[in-house]
Amino acid sequence: MSPSSPAGSSSSSIPFSNTLLALPDGPIAYDAADLRSHTVSYIGGYPTFPALSSAEKAPDTIKCGVCHEAIPLLAQVYCPPEDGENDRTVYVWACPRTKCQRRDGSVRAYRASARNEEYVRDVEEKRKQREKDEAEERERARKNPFSQMPDSNTNGSTLFGGGQSLFGGPPPSSTPPTNPFSTSSESQPPDLSSLSISKSNTTHAPPLPAYQPAQYLSTIDEYLPPPDEMDVDVDDKDETPAQAAEWRNERWEQLLPEYVDEVFERFVHRLENAEGGSGQVLRYELNGVPLPYSSTSKLYRQLFPEAPTSLKPSDENNQEVDLSKLYAPKDIPPCPRCGAKRVFELQLVPSLISALQPDSLSTTGRPAKKGKKNQTEEERKKELARLAGGLGDEGGLGEMEWGTVLVFGCSADCTGVGEEWVAVEWEATLSNSSA
Numbered sequence: 001m002s003p004s005s006p007a008g009s010s011s012s013s014i015p016f017s018n019t020l021l022a023l024p025d026g027p028i029a030y031d032a033a034d035l036r037s038h039t040v041s042y043i044g045g046y047p048t049f050p051a052l053s054s055a056e057k058a059p060d061t062i063k064c065g066v067c068h069e070a071i072p073l074l075a076q077v078y079c080p081p082e083d084g085e086n087d088r089t090v091y092v093w094a095c096p097r098t099k100c101q102r103r104d105g106s107v108r109a110y111r112a113s114a115r116n117e118e119y120v121r122d123v124e125e126k127r128k129q130r131e132k133d134e135a136e137e138r139e140r141a142r143k144n145p146f147s148q149m150p151d152s153n154t155n156g157s158t159l160f161g162g163g164q165s166l167f168g169g170p171p172p173s174s175t176p177p178t179n180p181f182s183t184s185s186e187s188q189p190p191d192l193s194s195l196s197i198s199k200s201n202t203t204h205a206p207p208l209p210a211y212q213p214a215q216y217l218s219t220i221d222e223y224l225p226p227p228d229e230m231d232v233d234v235d236d237k238d239e240t241p242a243q244a245a246e247w248r249n250e251r252w253e254q255l256l257p258e259y260v261d262e263v264f265e266r267f268v269h270r271l272e273n274a275e276g277g278s279g280q281v282l283r284y285e286l287n288g289v290p291l292p293y294s295s296t297s298k299l300y301r302q303l304f305p306e307a308p309t310s311l312k313p314s315d316e317n318n319q320e321v322d323l324s325k326l327y328a329p330k331d332i333p334p335c336p337r338c339g340a341k342r343v344f345e346l347q348l349v350p351s352l353i354s355a356l357q358p359d360s361l362s363t364t365g366r367p368a369k370k371g372k373k374n375q376t377e378e379e380r381k382k383e384l385a386r387l388a389g390g391l392g393d394e395g396g397l398g399e400m401e402w403g404t405v406l407v408f409g410c411s412a413d414c415t416g417v418g419e420e421w422v423a424v425e426w427e428a429t430l431s432n433s434s435a
């Protein structure tokens, strides 16, 4: 038999992780209905919160915890748990002001979960079907006590698995996709005065700052090549330089040769090696294991308290340390709404910073006019400050400086809207690499 016979390869050994990778997938027209739906995933733009019960109120603006100014949305992620009954949407904002970088409270995340009657019906139907199947099995077993129970129970146990319906894909049922919340007032601005009694979606609007245009997110499963191919030194530039260059901006080129940290190397490697995923801006895996950015961060010690100082193979077994086995997060505050445990949900990675540059900030709801040629740095800053009026007039906008942003969300998916727990590892620099 030929050694390359495809029939001999088993699909079970394909190294897919359970992580979904989200990649930018084209701009969204400023007047598109998708920008007023909480069931669409995108970066930039304005957030849309689902219709809430009358006792609930969507936040009308999100402010930086440091400078207390309104801050722009980085991402809205629609992520209903499989076999759940809710729409679930996670939102992340960050302050673009230079003076707020590296400070607690400048990055914030909210989650909105709303009962989706369609999902409720699905769950109910699945439950009925399961009960019916089980009753039939019992009946068969009664008639023939020697028959075997089949391996049932493949339903309903994968609360956080799969993810086929994540990020705004078609709903899991076979009914035509309908969005009960986006049928009316497509072209009207949201009425902010009626928020507290609102039974419809709430979308933020100008003059709040936003990165424009918003861009769709599409997702792929993370696929990693076999370890022997992946286990190459980061500094070994022999591997597909074109692919690497696609993802790696100047920021990384500057950092990599100087900043040697095994955790950071793994972080970069994991992102660069994902097949078709080198442009990923966001990683999603509810109840999964986050990918740490720096061994020197406080957060790393909080999430991987038992991690050894070196991750290189030890003498005995020649195995690299598997960080995911050492994931033991401590002191993650529980959900303040229902008391359930918070679990890792998603993480932003630095190519998102390249996708959301300060000069795309706008307060008009439309893309900012990019600076013309021959414009001095000073002129460009003034224009930016003018465009982003609400962002202050000091021209103090800059690139965000986080290395990764982690969001931990309620594991019980309690309904309503509220803030979730955010942890940030700041961008590695030479000055703090030894701190």
Ligand SMILES: [Zn+2]
Residues within 6 Å of the ligand: 064, 065, 066, 067, 068, 069, 095, 096, 097, 100, 106
């Ligand atoms: Zn700020």
Ligand SMILES: [Zn+2]
Residues within 6 Å of the ligand: 335, 336, 337, 338, 339, 340, 410, 411, 412, 413, 414
């Ligand atoms: Zn909760």
